[in-house]
Amino acid sequence: MTYTQTTPDHDAGTPGDVGDVVRLLEPDGSRLADAELDPWIADLSPHELRALHRDMVLTRRLDAEGVALQRQGQLALWAPCRGQEAVQIGTAHALAPGDFVFPSYREHGVLLARGARPEGFMLAWRGEEHSGYDHTTINAAPPQIIIGAQTLHATGWAMGAQRDGSDDVAVAYFGDGATSQGDVNEAMVFASTFRAPVVFVCSNNQWAISEPVTVQTKYPLAGRAPGFGIPSLRIDGNDVLACVAAMRWALDRARRGDGPAFLEAVTYRMGPHTTSDDPTRYRTDDEVERWARRDPIARFEAYLCAEGVLDDSALAEVAAAADALAAEVRAACIGATTRAPETVFDHVYAESHAPLAQQRAEYVEYLAGFAAEEAR
Incomplete structure (x- = not known):
């Protein structure tokens, strides 16, 4: 579903609806055909498919350790990303090495896929560092705490790359709540006006802290971008194949000089907004359970096993890698030395x-x- 009109499609469903999104995998793992997206993933090899699965599993384990370490007093705060692994890993795997990522505070999977190590995740959340990784090494800016500010940074970087004659693309990650911020709208104005090579990835996880997306907007967020002259896709954010395909489409048009694109990945935040939040105060168990049945890892795993790409041996290897990452994360956090305040x-x-x-x-x-x- 490509939005090309200049006003939102009033028949495109509701902001949180998953019935009208583009997907390649059903929740049970069965494969769907899509003439628009299929060509963008036709070359994915079994090795690449296993890599997608591996990084999704590692992201979930990293996230679980982050929550546990915060509960144990080892981290000051943590922003969980459970349930959003497909959009993060799928879009990150589509990137070229020279592309530059501008994440929000929840894109742990994106940073992991770009090469950040455990201390890069832990030390900043522990309050030991401004950023725990060299942004020039992994081409990722520090996670942005100010809601939506990174979209302006990404657009500015993209305009610079454009003037340098580079085909590198900037990518701004943000949540549905950020679309209500002026920064995001201003970034899209500049990106459209200057045809900047930037991709806006909006993870619509249904909740901006305790505010549902249906209160923020009456129509799908993907319908907003065409108002700025930016084409968009509304995809199933729990379908990693759809996320890879949509991101490749967006990156390709940006590299060709066709300007920005907007992806709305409809997903769900399974945990709290941050570890200081209590989501039971504003959402129901039934809602959480409905989304649990759309789990992105279980869906992809079912597909890969059915295709013979994953077997018990490969699953055991990934589980062992997750255990090793968890141990590394804990060691990096607990072994950190607190520096002098000055x-x-x-x-x-x-x-x-x-x-x-x-x-x-x-x-x-x-x-x-x-x-x-x-x-x-």
Whole structure:
């Protein structure tokens, strides 16, 4: 379903409806044909299919460890991504090495697929680092906490790449709630006006903290983009094959100079918004159970097993890799050394300067006041 009109399609269903999305896999794992998307994944080899499955499983295990470590007091906060593994891994696997990712705080799977290591996930959430990985190495900006701000950063990067004559593409990840922010709309204005090579990936997980998507908008979010002159696709975000195909389509048109694209991946946040949230206060068990039956990993696993791509040996290997990752995550977190508080001023700028040095000195003096008070 490609939105090409300049106004939303009033017959396109409701914002949270999964009946009108494009998909290649049914919830039971059976394969569907789609003339628009099938060509984009025709070359996926068994090895690549297994890699998609592996990264989805690793993402879920990483996420589970993040939640557990926060509950045990080892992390300050964690934003769970359980249920959203397909859109994150599917779109990330479609990227080229030179493409640059601008994630929100929930894209753990995207960062994992781009090559971030466990300490890159843990230290920032533990409050030890501004960002726990070198963004120039994995071509991913630090996770953005300010809702929607990364869309402007991505569009600016894309305009720079465009002027440099590069065919690299910027990708901005955000949730349904971010579409209500001015930054996202401003980013789409600039991206459309300058035909910037940027892909906007909206994970519609049904809830912006405690606000349902049906309150934020009366029509599907994918219908908004054409109003900016940006074509869009509304896909099943729990179908990893559809996510790969849609992302390849969007990246291809951006590389050819045809400008931005918008993907709305309809999915569900199975856990809380963050570990400080209690989702039982605003959603029902029946709703959660309905979405649990659309689980992205179980769906893909059923398909791969039916096709003979996965067997018991391969599943055991992936489970062992998940166990190893979990151990690495815990070791990176629990073994972290807390740095001196004044190091918060390190790496803010490429080179230090007088105002920064003054702020640092004032902060050191402030901290010393507590030590003097305790000594009395």
